[in-house]
Amino acid sequence: MLLPWNIEALNPPFGDPGFFLHHSYTGQALIFDLGDLHQLPARKILQASHIFISHGHIDHLIGFDQLLRVTLNRPRHLHIYGPPGIIEMIGHKLQGYNWNLTSHYELLITVHAVFEKHCDQTTFACCKKFYPEPTITTPRNDATILANENFTITAATLDHGTPVLAFSLNESLQINFRPEELKRRNWKPGPWLSRLRRLLLVPDPAEPDIEIDGTRYSVKEVAAAIAIIKPGSKIAYITDIGFTEANLQKLLPLVANANLLLCEAAFLNSAAEKAQASNHLTAAQAGEIAEKAQVRRLKLFHFSPRHHDLENEFYRQAKEHFSGPIS
Numbered sequence: 001m002l003l004p005w006n007i008e009a010l011n012p013p014f015g016d017p018g019f020f021l022h023h024s025y026t027g028q029a030l031i032f033d034l035g036d037l038h039q040l041p042a043r044k045i046l047q048a049s050h051i052f053i054s055h056g057h058i059d060h061l062i063g064f065d066q067l068l069r070v071t072l073n074r075p076r077h078l079h080i081y082g083p084p085g086i087i088e089m090i091g092h093k094l095q096g097y098n099w100n101l102t103s104h105y106e107l108l109i110t111v112h113a114v115f116e117k118h119c120d121q122t123t124f125a126c127c128k129k130f131y132p133e134p135t136i137t138t139p140r141n142d143a144t145i146l147a148n149e150n151f152t153i154t155a156a157t158l159d160h161g162t163p164v165l166a167f168s169l170n171e172s173l174q175i176n177f178r179p180e181e182l183k184r185r186n187w188k189p190g191p192w193l194s195r196l197r198r199l200l201l202v203p204d205p206a207e208p209d210i211e212i213d214g215t216r217y218s219v220k221e222v223a224a225a226i227a228i229i230k231p232g233s234k235i236a237y238i239t240d241i242g243f244t245e246a247n248l249q250k251l252l253p254l255v256a257n258a259n260l261l262l263c264e265a266a267f268l269n270s271a272a273e274k275a276q277a278s279n280h281l282t283a284a285q286a287g288e289i290a291e292k293a294q295v296r297r298l299k300l301f302h303f304s305p306r307h308h309d310l311e312n313e314f315y316r317q318a319k320e321h322f323s324g325p326i327s
């Protein structure tokens with residue numbers, strides 16, 4: 001399946017972790033983890049609206065300052081999602097500067113802390129010197145942390161000696177219309193097609209019908225006649241976790257059948273003890289996860305510099321466990 005997202009690593013595999021994802025049709029952009037952002041052009045940083053932080057270790061958050069520097073004087077509303085503690089971490093970073101000259105700037109940053117059963121969110125406004133507004137708490141009934149017409153993001157809380165979030169980006173259904181069937185019925189394409197697409201993605205009992213050239217039809221009937229509906233793609237992101245039974249139990253359902261798994265592979269087999277002690281994965285373990293979860297494609301990142309001259313060995317060791325393509 002051709003993914004609708006262009007996916008770009010923030011750095012080469014031995015550099016800081018993180019990915020920039022840009023949606024080909026809607027132009028929306030997301031970032032998974034804020035490692036060093038110096039290699040990402042400012043125009044791309046400015047496209048990002050939602051940022052997902054796995055945890056607060058410095059190699060996953062140091063890029064926040066650069067994000068802030070680039071977006072500061074823009075009328076933007078950024079959303080940052082992370083594990084418990086993320087609101088305080090971002091709040092402390094923001095209070096580390098003097099904001100006496102920026103009261104006319106419109107930048108808003110809403111930080112969402114994802115707990116197992118609820119989410120806390122706090123907004124920081126540049127015009128108020130980034131002092132935190134009161135926290136709003138909402139219950140969390142399932143794995144979803146963000147949902148819109150085009151995709152949902154689900155998250156699982158795993159263990160890295162500290163809570164770490166793994167994310168899955170789940171594209172909505174892919175809906176196409178058969179031009180030959182439209183022609184045969186003499187239904188001219190128009191705004192009703194966008195409405196039909198919306199109603200198929202988010203059914204609305206208040207709108208069971210749709211009007212085409214002055215005649216009303218049921219949504220179900222029109223969809224059966226002209227729509228081709230396929231499941232959307234899925235991209236999963238896992239980093240900085242220990243290879244434990246408890247972590248696997250939580251992450252396998254999140255990652256299952258992903259079209260692409262972005263997975264850390266910090267160490268080679270020769271440093272397996274170091275991987276275990278630091279709650280990281282080896283390349284072989286990343287391969288095992290990809291195989292168990294039946295993902296289509298695996299991309300490895302976050303290689304430890306201790307293996308700097310052995311890049312190909314990461315792919316080779318993962319390949320011993322995963323039969324799909326690896327990059």
Ligand SMILES: [Zn+2]
Binds near residue numbers: 055057160240
């Ligand atoms: Zn870490």
Ligand SMILES: [Zn+2]
Binds near residue numbers: 302
């Ligand atoms: Zn890390």
